[in-house]
Amino acid sequence: MTMQAQRIEISRIRESRGPDLRGLSRAIWQICQAVLVLGLFALLIWRGAQSMEYNWQWYRIQPFFYRVIDGELIWGPLIKGLMVTLQLAALSGVITIAIGLATALMRLSDSISGRVISKVYLEAIRNTPLLVQLFLFYFVLAPIFGIDRFWAGVLCLSFFEGSFASEIIRGGIVGVDRGQYEAADAIGLNRYNKFRHVVIPQSLPMILPPLTGVMISLIKHSAIVSVIAVSELTTAGLNLISDTFMAFEVWFLVAGIYLAVTISLSVGVSVLEVFLNKNKR
Amino acid sequence: MTLIDILAFSAVLGLIVFAVYRVNEVLVYNWDWSRVLSYILRVDDETGQYAANLLLYGLATTLRLAVWGTVLASVFGVVMGLWRTSDNLTLRILSRSYVELIRNLPPLVFIFIFYFFVSSQMFPAMGIDNINPDNAAVDNRVFRLLFGDPQLLPNFLAGALCLALFEGAYITEIVRAGIQSIAKGQWEAARAIGLSRFNVLRDVILPQALRRILPPLAGQFITLIKDSAIVSLISIQELTFMATEVAATTTKVFETWILVGGIYFVLCYSFALFFGTLERRASKTRR
Numbered sequence: 001m002t003m004q005a006q007r008i009e010i011s012r013i014r015e016s017r018g019p020d021l022r023g024l025s026r027a028i029w030q031i032c033q034a035v036l037v038l039g040l041f042a043l044l045i046w047r048g049a050q051s052m053e054y055n056w057q058w059y060r061i062q063p064f065f066y067r068v069i070d071g072e073l074i075w076g077p078l079i080k081g082l083m084v085t086l087q088l089a090a091l092s093g094v095i096t097i098a099i100g101l102a103t104a105l106m107r108l109s110d111s112i113s114g115r116v117i118s119k120v121y122l123e124a125i126r127n128t129p130l131l132v133q134l135f136l137f138y139f140v141l142a143p144i145f146g147i148d149r150f151w152a153g154v155l156c157l158s159f160f161e162g163s164f165a166s167e168i169i170r171g172g173i174v175g176v177d178r179g180q181y182e183a184a185d186a187i188g189l190n191r192y193n194k195f196r197h198v199v200i201p202q203s204l205p206m207i208l209p210p211l212t213g214v215m216i217s218l219i220k221h222s223a224i225v226s227v228i229a230v231s232e233l234t235t236a237g238l239n240l241i242s243d244t245f246m247a248f249e250v251w252f253l254v255a256g257i258y259l260a261v262t263i264s265l266s267v268g269v270s271v272l273e274v275f276l277n278k279n280k281r
Numbered sequence: 282m283t284l285i286d287i288l289a290f291s292a293v294l295g296l297i298v299f300a301v302y303r304v305n306e307v308l309v310y311n312w313d314w315s316r317v318l319s320y321i322l323r324v325d326d327e328t329g330q331y332a333a334n335l336l337l338y339g340l341a342t343t344l345r346l347a348v349w350g351t352v353l354a355s356v357f358g359v360v361m362g363l364w365r366t367s368d369n370l371t372l373r374i375l376s377r378s379y380v381e382l383i384r385n386l387p388p389l390v391f392i393f394i395f396y397f398f399v400s401s402q403m404f405p406a407m408g409i410d411n412i413n414p415d416n417a418a419v420d421n422r423v424f425r426l427l428f429g430d431p432q433l434l435p436n437f438l439a440g441a442l443c444l445a446l447f448e449g450a451y452i453t454e455i456v457r458a459g460i461q462s463i464a465k466g467q468w469e470a471a472r473a474i475g476l477s478r479f480n481v482l483r484d485v486i487l488p489q490a491l492r493r494i495l496p497p498l499a500g501q502f503i504t505l506i507k508d509s510a511i512v513s514l515i516s517i518q519e520l521t522f523m524a525t526e527v528a529a530t531t532t533k534v535f536e537t538w539i540l541v542g543g544i545y546f547v548l549c550y551s552f553a554l555f556f557g558t559l560e561r562r563a564s565k566t567r568r
Contacts, residue, residue, distance in 0.1 A: 005465065030370040037371045052402060113289035127503075127549035129510030131521055132542050139534045144303045216385075223387030227514065234389055251394045255386055262385040 057246055061253060064240060081236030082257055088154060088232055089219045095158035096214065100165025107170055118166070125163040130224060133160060138228045153225035157218060165214050172207035173199065209273040216265045220258065233257060310535060317536040320527045339523030340544060342429055342437070346519055347506045349428075350444035354505070355498065357449030362456025363482065376453060383450035388511055395443045396515040404435055433518060440509070440517035448505050455497045459490035499556040503549050510545070520544065 064076045106114035137156040176199050184194040226234035237254040241247050304310045323334040364376035420431050471481040513522035528537040
C-alpha cells in the first residue's frame with residue numbers, strides 16, 4: 001500500500017472510530033527502531049575510532065579556524081580557504097551563466113554557426129572528465145593564452161558548469177508554451193519586447209531553482225582545482241595535513257564545511273522553489 | 282550561411298590561429314607527437330612487434346573500473362533505492378543520509394576520505410593486502426582480463442569500490458525514480474491478489490521499473506568512465522594517472538593532454554551513440 005493511500009485510510013479510520021491507536025503505536029515503534037539502529041551505528045563507529053591505532057587530536061583544531069593574537073582575530077587556513085572557494089564559485093558562477101545563456105541562445109537560433117559551435121562545445125565538455133579538462137586548461141590553454149592558475153581554475157569550472165546551465169536555460173525557454181509566442185506575435189510585440197515581457201517572466205521561475213543547483217555543484221566541483229594548487233578549501237586541508245599529520249580530523253572538518261555550505265544552499269533553493277511556485281498561483 | 286555565420290566562424294578560426302601563433306612563435310614549443318604516441322603502442326625491441334604501452338594499459342584499467350564500478354554501484358543503488366521507497370523509517374533515514382552525504386560532498390574530498398579509511402584501515406583488516414600475487418588462482422588470464430595486474434589488486438579494488446560508493450548514490454536516485462514512476466494501481470493490484478511485499482517488488486514492480494531505469498543507467502556508465510579520472514589522485518593507475526606519468530617523463534605536456542582528452546572523448550562519445558541506438562531500437566520494438 002502506498003504512503004498516500006495509507007494516510008487517506010488512516011484519516012478515514014480516525015474519522016469513524018476516534019484516535020487511531022494502531023497507527024500511533026506503529027509510528028512509535030518505527031521511531032524507537034530508528035533510534036536503536038542509529039544509536040548502535042554510532043556506538044560501532046565510536047568504538048571503531050577508539051580501537052584504531054590513531055591518535056585523535058580534536059583539541060588541536062581551533063587554530064585551523066581562527067586565532068586570537070593580542071586581542072586581534074586572525075582567520076585560520078580553513079576559513080581563508082573557504083573564502084577563496086566561495087570567491088571562485090561566485091566568479092565562475094557569473095561566467096557560467098553567461099556561457100550557459102550564450103550557448104542556449106545559440107542552440108535555439110536558426111544560424112548554422114550557432115548550432116555548430118554550441119554542439120561542439122557541449123559534446124566536448126560532456127564527453128571528457130572534469131579532471132582532464134582542468135589539466136587541458138592548466139597545462140595547455142593557460143600557457144598559450146597567458147592565464148594564471150586561479151583564472152585557469154575559474155574558466156575551467158565555468159566551461160564545465162556552463163554546459164549544464166545551457167541545458168537548464170534552454171529547457172526554461174522551450175518550456176514556455178508555443179501559444180505564448182504566437183499570442184505575443186499576434187498583438188504585434190517586437191522580438192525584444194516579446195522576450196522581455198512574455199517569455200522571460202514565464203521561464204525565469206523554471207530556470208532559477210535548477211540554476212541555483214548549478215551554483216551548489218560549482219562549490220562542490222571547485223574542490224578539484226586543488227589539483228593545480230589554487231589555495232582554496234581543499235588545498236588548505238591538504239596543507240594542514242602535511243603540517244600536522246591529522247589526516248582524519250582535517251578531512252572530516254573539510255567535509256563538514258562543504259556539507260554545511262552545500263546543504264544549507266540546497267535548503268535555501270527548495271525554499272525559493274516553494275516561494276516561486278506560490279507566486280505562480 | 283549568413284554574414285553572422287561567417288563572422289562567428291572566422292572568430293573561432295582567428296582564436297585557433299592566434300593559439301597556434303602563440304605556441305609556435307612565443308612559447309617556441311617543439312611538437313613531437315611520435316614520442317607520446319609511442320606510449321600507446323610501442324615497438325618491442327626483441328620481437329619487433331607492436332605491444333601495448335602505458336596509456337593503453339591505463340585505458341584498460343579505466344574500462345575495468347567503469348564496468349566493475351557500474352556493477353557494484355547498481356547493487357548499492359538497487360538496495361538503497363528499495364530502502365528509499367520502503368515504509369520503514371530506519372531504512373529511509375539510512376539511505377537518505379547516504380545519498381545526501383555523497384551528493385553534497387565534493388568528489389575529491391569523498392575520495393580522499395575514502396582512501397584514508399579503506400586503504401589504511403579496512404583493507405588490511407580484511408586481509409586483501411596479504412593476497413599473494415603469484416598464486417595460480419590470481420595469476421591467470423581470466424583474472425588479468427577482469428581485474429588487471431594481480432600485484433595492483435588492492436589498488437584496483439580500492440578504486441572500484443570508491444567509484445561504486447560514489448555513483449551508487451546517483452543510481453539510488455535513478456532506481457527510486459523508476460520505482461516511484463510505476464502507477465499506484467500496480468502496487469494495489471498486486472497486493473489485492475495476495476502477493477507479499479517481496480513478490481510485489483520482484484514480479485510486478487521491478488520488471489516494469491527496470492525498463493525505465495536502464496536508459497539513465499547507461500548514461501551513468503558514461504558518467505562513471507568520466508568520474509574514474511578523479512581516482513588517479515589516489516594513485517589508481519588508470520588513464521589519467523598514466524597520462525600524468527607520460528607527461529612528466531616525456532615533458533610533452535601539450536600532446537599528452539590533448540591526446541588523452543581525445544581518447545576520453547572518443548570513448549564516451551561512442552558509448553553515448555551506441556546507447557542512443559540501443560534505446561531507439563528498444564522503443565521501436567516495444568510498440
